[in-house]
Structures are given as structure tokens and as C-alpha cells.
Amino acid sequence: xxxxxxxxxxxxxxxxxxxxxxxxxxxxxxxxxxxxxxxxxxxxxxxxxxxxxxxxxxxxxxxxxxxxxxxxxxxxxxxxxxxxxxxxxxxxxxxxxxxxxxxxxxxxxxxxxxxxxxxxxxxxxxxxxxxxxxxxxxxxxxxxxxxxxxxxxxxxxxxxxxxxxxxxxxxxxxxxxxxxxxxxxxxxxxxxxxxxxxxxxxxxxxxxxxxxxxxxxxxxxxxxxxxxxxxxxxxxxxxxxxxxxxxxxxxxxxxxxxxxxxxxxxxxxxxxxxxxxxxxxxxxxxxxxxxxxxxxxxxxxxxxxxxxxxxxxxxxxxxxxxxxxxxxxxxxxxxxxxxxxxxxxxxxxxxxxxxxxxxxxxxxxxxxxxxxxxxxxxxxxxxxxxxxxxxxxxxxxxxxxxxxxxxxxxxxxxxxxxxxxxxxxxxxxxxxxxxxxxxxxxxxxxxxxxxxxxxxxxxxxxxxxxxxxxxxxxxxxxxxxx
Amino acid sequence: xxxxxxxxxxxxxxxxxxxxxxxxxxxxxxxxxxxxxxxxxxxxxxxxxxxxxxxxxxxxxxxxxxxxxxxxxxxxxxxxxxxxxxxxxxxxxxxxxxxxxxxxxxxxxxxxxxxxxxxxxxxxxxxxxxxxxxxxxxxxxxxxxxxxxxxxxxxxxxxxxxxxxxxxxxxxxxxxxxxxxxxxxxxxxxxxxxxxxxxxxxxxxxxxxxxxxxxxxxxxxxxxxxxxxxxxxxxxxxxxxxxxxxxxxxxxxxxxxxxxxxxxxxxxxxxxxxxxxxxxxxxxxxxxxxxxxxxxxxxxxxxxxxxxxxxxxxxxxxxxxxxxxxxxxxxxxxxxxxxxxxxxxxxxxxxxxxxxxxxxxxxxxxxxxxxxxxxxxxxxxxxxxxxxxxxxxxxxxxxxxxxxxxxx
Numbered sequence: 024x025x026x027x028x029x030x031x032x033x034x035x036x037x038x039x040x041x042x043x044x045x046x047x048x049x050x051x052x053x054x055x056x057x058x059x060x061x062x063x064x065x066x067x068x069x070x071x072x073x074x075x076x077x078x079x080x081x082x083x084x085x086x087x088x089x090x091x092x093x094x095x096x097x098x099x100x101x102x103x104x105x106x107x108x109x110x111x112x113x114x115x116x117x118x119x120x121x122x123x124x125x126x127x128x129x130x131x132x133x134x135x136x137x138x139x140x141x142x143x144x145x146x147x148x149x150x151x152x153x154x155x156x157x158x159x160x161x162x163x164x165x166x167x168x169x170x171x172x173x174x175x176x177x178x179x180x181x182x183x184x185x186x187x188x189x190x191x192x193x194x195x196x197x198x199x200x201x202x203x204x205x206x207x208x209x210x211x212x213x214x215x216x217x218x219x220x221x222x223x224x225x226x227x228x229x230x231x232x233x234x235x236x237x238x239x240x241x242x243x244x245x246x247x248x249x250x251x252x253x254x255x256x257x258x259x260x261x262x263x264x265x266x267x268x269x270x271x272x273x274x275x276x277x278x279x280x281x282x283x284x285x286x287x288x289x290x291x292x293x294x295x296x297x298x299x300x301x302x303x304x305x306x307x308x309x310x311x312x313x314x315x316x317x318x319x320x321x322x323x324x325x326x327x328x329x330x331x332x333x334x335x336x337x338x339x340x341x342x343x344x345x346x347x348x349x350x351x352x353x354x355x356x357x358x359x360x361x362x363x364x365x366x367x368x369x370x371x372x373x374x375x376x377x378x379x380x381x382x383x384x385x386x387x388x389x390x391x392x393x394x395x396x397x398x399x400x401x402x403x404x405x406x407x408x409x410x411x412x413x414x415x416x417x418x419x420x421x422x423x424x425x426x427x428x429x430x431x432x433x434x435x436x437x438x439x440x441x442x443x444x445x446x447x448x449x450x451x452x453x454x455x456x457x458x459x460x461x462x463x464x465x466x467x468x469x470x471x472x473x474x475x476x477x478x479x480x481x482x483x484x485x486x487x488x489x490x491x492x493x494x495x496x497x498x499x500x501x502x503x504x505x
Numbered sequence: 506x507x508x509x510x511x512x513x514x515x516x517x518x519x520x521x522x523x524x525x526x527x528x529x530x531x532x533x534x535x536x537x538x539x540x541x542x543x544x545x546x547x548x549x550x551x552x553x554x555x556x557x558x559x560x561x562x563x564x565x566x567x568x569x570x571x572x573x574x575x576x577x578x579x580x581x582x583x584x585x586x587x588x589x590x591x592x593x594x595x596x597x598x599x600x601x602x603x604x605x606x607x608x609x610x611x612x613x614x615x616x617x618x619x620x621x622x623x624x625x626x627x628x629x630x631x632x633x634x635x636x637x638x639x640x641x642x643x644x645x646x647x648x649x650x651x652x653x654x655x656x657x658x659x660x661x662x663x664x665x666x667x668x669x670x671x672x673x674x675x676x677x678x679x680x681x682x683x684x685x686x687x688x689x690x691x692x693x694x695x696x697x698x699x700x701x702x703x704x705x706x707x708x709x710x711x712x713x714x715x716x717x718x719x720x721x722x723x724x725x726x727x728x729x730x731x732x733x734x735x736x737x738x739x740x741x742x743x744x745x746x747x748x749x750x751x752x753x754x755x756x757x758x759x760x761x762x763x764x765x766x767x768x769x770x771x772x773x774x775x776x777x778x779x780x781x782x783x784x785x786x787x788x789x790x791x792x793x794x795x796x797x798x799x800x801x802x803x804x805x806x807x808x809x810x811x812x813x814x815x816x817x818x819x820x821x822x823x824x825x826x827x828x829x830x831x832x833x834x835x836x837x838x839x840x841x842x843x844x845x846x847x848x849x850x851x852x853x854x855x856x857x858x859x860x861x862x863x864x865x866x867x868x869x870x871x872x873x874x875x876x877x878x879x880x881x882x883x884x885x886x887x888x889x890x891x892x893x894x895x896x897x898x899x900x901x902x903x904x905x906x907x908x909x910x911x912x913x
Binding site (some may be wrong): 330363365367369426428429430431454455456458 | 506616618619620621624625628629642643644645
């Protein structure tokens with residue numbers, strides 16, 4: 024036998040140990056398959072180690088800082104001023120990510136999943152090579168799930184080797200609180216970064232082009248109103264031409280209304296486009312087809328054009344979100360095991376842990392108009408919610424859009440405390456194709472933010488209890504022009 | 506390995522019957538080579554091979570009816586085994602995968618309304634839930650709707666209702682045990698049902714009857730036959746019919762209620778109601794007014810043959826402006842035919858009988874008499890016009906020499 028030649032055949036090899044990959048591996052093991060997982064770096068992927076989880080440590084800290092002044096109103100003793108010790112926060116983040124990573128390792132172990140360290144390449148049909156330093160081993164598989172994720176691409180205008188310019192999740196490795204941070208983008212991460220650093224005491228300038236956003240226009244309007252109230256400076260309809268590093272900090276050159284402008288700052292953040300990590304996989308050897316955008320083409324069971332090869336997560340089209348990868352990982356594993364699952368991204372929620380947070384699912388008012396749907400809008404402002412008053416989180420609203428002909432709810436958009444936890448409720452009601460009565464019939468905990476939803480639904484018919492009569496008119500009916 | 510699935514060939518088909526395979530397991534096939542012949546409720550179509558390779562396995566046997574999306578056969582050697590032949594950069598989406606990606610993006614608005622559990626039932630039965638009709642007026646597809654779709658509209662539930670409870674008398678018991686069998690109500694049968702229902706519930710029908718003396722027509726036919734021209738009686742009838750339609754354009758018309766107008770068609774595309782082993786099919790003979798008797802005769806023959814063999818091209822099933830039903834060869838002396846919606850009228854020619862009739866000299870002589878039944882849309886035309894129509898037709902058929910006057 025040749026050294027490194029492995030004769031054992033695996034039912035399934037999963038390439039990539041991020042949230043999609045390890046979920047797929049565990050589900051496949053639960054269904055009785057013999058599974059190996061290849062990871063070139065840390066288990067948990069970008070999400071656990073650099074992205075979603077660290078960013079949530081930061082947004083949580085930011086949320087708590089915002090609560091300090093309110094705590095003082097309650098007479099709860101808080102001595103600390105509104106600042107943050109970044110060193111300690113980084114340590115805390117490391118504790119959290121380490122503990123979660125160990126949790127994943129332990130789960131893989133107890134599910135008897137072999138973890139192979141290294142970088143995987145398809146070397147032929149049913150054969151995969153894994154490179155780890157000087158070692159190169161071959162493995163034979165019946166099925167493979169590719170879950171290698173994506174990475175942010177530096178835009179042309181981005182400075183090379185600058186310690187003051189941060190791309191995507193790298194911003195959470197920052198060691199000092201910036202004095203003035205320019206944030207570029209209107210995606211969830213850019214919005215979170217603006218929100219976080221503002222609460223850390225940084226002067227924040229948000230350079231954006233929200234016309235590109237697919238969020239509901241009222242939601243964008245409310246978010247911008249709240250940002251402006253906090254003195255986050257927003258430069259809208261602007262594009263960045265160049266970012267220069269200077270001795271004092273950074274100069275961001277932008278175009279706005281056809282004019283060139285310069286913003287002087289100490290640091291900057293850019294979300295950038297995300298590109299699938301497929302270059303080293305050797306997919307062309309297997310004839311795996313890609314889409315026009317360079318993503319791996321898949322069907323509703325994550326099958327690629329090549330038999331027995333599946334792809335999930337950021338490699339595939341759609342939003343590069345862990346929530347998508349996790350579901351697709353389960354679907355791919357179940358399909359490999361011979362079940363008949365389906366991944367459908369129609370009601371994938373948009374979530375941002377901003378202050379206040381955002382959750383948005385389904386049709387926006389603009390989409391309803393564009394599709395000439397005869398629709399109704401019900402909106403409830405959280406200022407009138409009892410629990411919002413108690414917690415001092417009175418900003419924001421819940422907005423519900425329904426089909427005026429069939430009464431079926433088409434979209435739910437919320438900015439306000441509790442939006443993230445309530446988002447599952449929104450997704451579920453949309454998946455169940457709920458009508459007004461389906462939401463007004465059940466009971467809602469009192470007092471709680473949940474009541475915001477039922478009041479918004481009641482507002483569809485002008486019956487929100489905590490909305491004065493003349494403001495009930497907020498609910499409007501879009502009449503199709505014939 | 507590539508799966509060849511039954512896909513929607515057009516007109517929103519949901520299922521098809523496998524008529525014939527052109528290939529067998531082990532055969533090499535090239536791209537676009539016809540693989541299988543499928544009968545839908547409207548036509549027979551061939552599915553071409555999506556790629557090059559060897560037929561590995563044929564899954565669905567001939568004669569079976571399957572849903573759209575069912576895998577029919579597998580071809581090996583496409584894709585995976587020929588990576589060298591492909592371009593190095595495979596940045597092209599197949600129409601299939603691309604369609605899937607597109608569908609996902611579109612469906613935010615268009616996706617059919619159904620709970621995840623209902624979706625799973627559809628998936629597990631290989632049913633595209635987007636094809637299921639919702640019984641709920643607000644468009645929500647229920648579990649029941651999916652099962653209904655799976656079972657077609659067969660009377661599956663009915664035998665259950667007649668399951669004997671406690672027999673009251675012996676006689677009742679005997680009745681309950683009456684055997685019954687069910688026929689699938691789908692395909693052509695269901696299409697016919699839908700069309701007939703639409704017609705009868707939309708159009709106020711009137712049918713009037715007349716009789717025509719065919720004696721001279723038979724004589725002319727015999728004379729022509731002796732000189733070597735074999736023209737069938739229906740060809741003459743069709744010729745006479747189109748001439749009459751030109752005189753009475755209101756019967757070669759379509760009522761457009763929405764725009765409050767009656768559209769008089771200037772084309773004379775005549776539907777020929779044909780009885781086939783699968784049921785009523787109406788192939789269409791186009792531009793009959795521009796055809797000679799000889800041409801009409803041979804076209805009719807060809808089209809009827811195609812209908813019998815079930816290999817009518819889709820365009821031969823579309824666009825009729827008036828329908829003729831030559832039911833005579835099967836028998837009958839009268840009927841109240843249902844109009845081929847959205848046309849205005851339909852005429853049926855019944856059995857020709859040899860009867861004693863009076864000639865002009867008041868002698869009783871043998872003659873050939875044929876009854877006709879003409880149904881028309883009373884919204885568009887009145888009884889007097891219809892009678893004038895059959896009178897004119899009668900004139901041409903009883904005096905076939907007059908057909909000559911209509912030569913262009």
C-alpha cells in the first residue's frame with residue numbers, strides 16, 4: 024500500500040466546518056452516515072470565530088452601554104461611565120468563541136464525525152485530496168457537501184496594508200476605539216458597525232447609498248431618523264472613490280451629487296462584496312456548473328450539476344448568511360441520506376442587531392406596489408407599548424402588509440426592541456399563510472413587545488387599541504390604477 | 506449520470522402517458538436525439554436527449570401515465586465523465602439550475618401559499634405544488650388540495666361512503682355490494698368535460714333541424730369516380746359549408762362580450778369533430794375557402810388519420826372558427842350538439858337513408874335523405890338567420906352543380 028493512500032470509503036465528506044458544514048455533518052451522522060469533515064482553519068468558520076458571533080458580542084456590549092443611562096433612571100447602581108474597555112471585550116469575545124468552538128468539537132466527536140485538518144481539492148471522481156503542510160492524503164467518498172463559505176473582496180479604492188482601514192469582519196479585531204470612523208455600506212454588518220462604534224463613543228460617519236437597499240422604505244427612514252438623532256452623520260447617495268492613509272488617519276474621497284468631497288477620519292470600515300471560496304477546490308475537474316454570478320448552481324436540495332456533489336451556504340446564490348447555510352446544510356445532509364427535503368429562501372429574514380434592532384421578512388411596501396398588489400398597511404408605533412416604556416426602548420414600529428383582496432399577510436417589518444427574537448414569529452406566520460384573524464385570535468403576553476405585532480395587525484382594520492383614532496389612518500389601502 | 510424528466514412541453518400540462526421509447530438500455534445517444542414519445546391530454550410530443558451518453562436505465566414503462574417532473578430514464582456519461590471536453594471555465598448556468606435560482610427570487614411574490622407541512626406532502630408525492638389548484642378562494646393550497654391533485658378527480662372517496670354499515674334487510678345488503686369500477690377522469694376526458702361545461706354554461710344554445718336530399722350529390726360523386734376522381738361526400742359538405750359561411754359571416758364569428766363586439770372571422774378554419782379511441786378530438790382544417798375540392802378531400806383524409814393515430818401536431822388543434830361534426834357514418838338522425846366554444850355555431854350531419862320521396866313529377870322514387878342539426882349561439886344570431894343559413898346550404902347540396910358558380 025502506498026503511503027497516504029486511504030482505502031476506506033466515506034459515505035459523506037463535508038468540506039468546510041462553518042455553521043453550514045458542521046450542521047450538515049451532524050445531521051448526516053444522525054441519519055446513520057459515515058461522515059468526515061475537512062476544515063483548514065478553526066471549526067465554526069468565519070461565523071463563529073470572526074463574524075456573526077464576535078459581532079454579536081460587540082452589538083450586545085453596545086446595547087448594554089445604551090441602557091446605562093436608563094438604568095440610572097431606575098435607581099439601579101451603575102457607576103461606570105458610557106465607555107468600553109476594548110481589551111476586556113476582546114477577551115470576553117475570545118472566551119465566548121472558544122467555548123462555542125469546543126462545543127462544536129465535542130458535538131462532532133460524540134456524533135463520531137472524523138475531523139480532517141487541511142485544505143481539500145477534488146482530485147477525481149469520488150476522490151478528494153487534503154493538503155496539510157507537507158502531508159497530502161487521499162480520501163474516497165460517495166457524496167460530498169461543499170461548504171467553504173465566502174470572503175470579502177477588497178474594493179479597488181481600499182488601501183493596501185493599512186491598519187486603519189477594515190474590511191468586513193476584520194473590524195472586530197480592532198484594538199482601540201476609533202475617534203472618527205467612516206462606515207461604508209448599508210448591509211446588516213455596516214449598520215451594526217455604525218451602531219456599535221457610536222455607542223462606544225466614536226464619531227461615526229455613514230457613507231451609503233440606501234437606494235440599493237431592499238429594506239422597506241419606512242424602515243430605512245426610521246433607522247436614519249434615529250441615527251441622525253444620535254448624531255451619526257449620514258452621507259447618502261454617495262460613492263467612495265479612494266481611501267488614503269495619512270499621518271493623522273485616513274482620508275475618504277467620495278462623489279456625491281456629481282461633486283468630489285473629502286472626509287477626514289481616523290479609521291474606516293467597508294463591507295465589500297463577498298466572493299465564494301471555490302478557487303482551490305478543483306470544481307472544474309468535476310464539471311460542477313457555476314451561475315453567472317460565479318456561485319455554485321444548485322437545486323432546491325442543494326444538488327450541483329455533478330452527481331453526488333452538493334453545495335451549501337455562501338457558495339450558492341442568495342444572501343451570505345449563516346441562517347441560510349444552516350438550513351441548507353440540513354437539507355443537503357438529508358438529501359444525501361435519501362430523504363426528500365427542500366430549502367426555500369422566500370422568507371429568509373433580514374436581521375440587524377442595531378440600536379434598535381431590525382427584523383424584516385416578506386414583501387416590502389415597495390415590492391407590493393411594484394407587483395401591483397392591492398394591499399393594506401397596518402403600523403403600530405412602539406412608543407405606545409407598555410413594556411417599551413418600562414425598558415426605555417420606545418423607538419421604532421411594527422409594520423404589517425397584507426393582501427387587501429385575500430387578507431393574507433405578505434410581509435412584516437420591525438425596527439425596535441425585541442425585533443430579532445420576534446422575527447421567528449414573523450417567518451412562521453408568513454410560512455403558514457396567515458390572515459388577520461389568525462393573528463388577532465391568539466393571546467399575547469402582557470406587557471411585552473409581542474403586543475406590537477397584534478396591534479400592527481389590528482391597525483390593518485383600524486382597530487389598534489393603543490393608537491388614537493386619528494392616527495389609525497396610518498393604515499392605507501393601495502388601489503391598483505386600472 | 507443525467508436524469509431525463511418529463512417536463513412541461515406546453516399549455517400547462519401536468520402529466521403524460523409514455524407511448525414509446527426510441528432507445529433502449531445500453532444505446533448511445535447524442536444531444537437532441539429523440540428519446541421518448543409522450544402523449545399529453547392534447548398532443549403527442551417527443552422528448553429529446555439533453556446530452557450525449559449511454560442510456561443506463563429506463564424507469565417508467567410504456568403505457569404508464571406520470572406527473573411532470575418524474576424521472577423517465579437515466580443517461581450515463583454526460584457531465585462528470587467528460588470534464589476534459591468542457592471549457593475550462595464552466596461559468597454557465599443550465600436552464601434548469603438557472604430556472605431554480607430565478608424561481609426562488611421571483612417567488613417572494615408568486616410563490617404558491619401553503620404551509621411547510623403541505624409542501625412536504627406535495628414533495629413526497631413528486632408533485633410540483635405550484636401546479637396544484639387551491640380550493641380556498643384566497644389561494645391557500647391545503648393538504649386536501651394536494652391529495653386531490655395526486656388522485657386526480659377519481660371517485661376514490663365514494664366507494665367508502667357506500668361501505669355497508671349494518672345491513673337493514675338482505676335486499677339492501679345486496680345493493681350495497683353492487684360492484685362498481687372507476688375510470689380515471691383526466692387527460693382528454695377531462696379536457697372535453699371542461700370545454701363542454703364552459704360552452705353550455707356560457708352560450709344560450711339553440712338547435713334546429715333540417716333534412717337534405719343527397720341524391721344528386723351522390724350522382725355527381727359517382728360520375729367523378731368513374732373519371733378517376735374520388736372525392737368523399739364530407740369534402741363536398743365542407744365545401745358547401747364554407748360557401749354558405751361566407752354568405753352568413755355571423756356564424757363564422759366569435760362574441761367578445763368584454764369589448765361589446767362580435768368578431769367576424771375572415772379565415773375559414775373548420776374544426777372536424779372526430780371520434781378517436783381516446784374520445785372526441787377536433788382537428789382543424791385551415792383556410793378551407795382557399796382549397797379546391799380535391800385538396801379538401803386529401804387534407805381531410807390526412808388530418809383524420811393523424812387524429813386516429815394520436816399524432817396531431819399542436820397547430821392542427823388550434824384556431825377553428827366553425828365546427829362540423831360528420832356523425833352520419835356512426836348512425837343517428839338528430840342531435841343537439843354543443844358548440845365548440847368560443848365559436849358561434851356547429852353543424853352535425855347525420856345518417857343518410859334511402860327513402861321513398863316525391864320527385865317534381867309527383868312520382869314516388871328512391872332518394873337519399875340526410876338530417877342536419879345546427880346549434881348556434883342565440884346571443885349572436887336569431888332563428889330566422891340560422892334557418893336561412895341551412896336553406897342556403899341545402900340549396901348547394903341538393904343542387905351540387907351550383908357549387909360550380911362559386912368557383913373563384
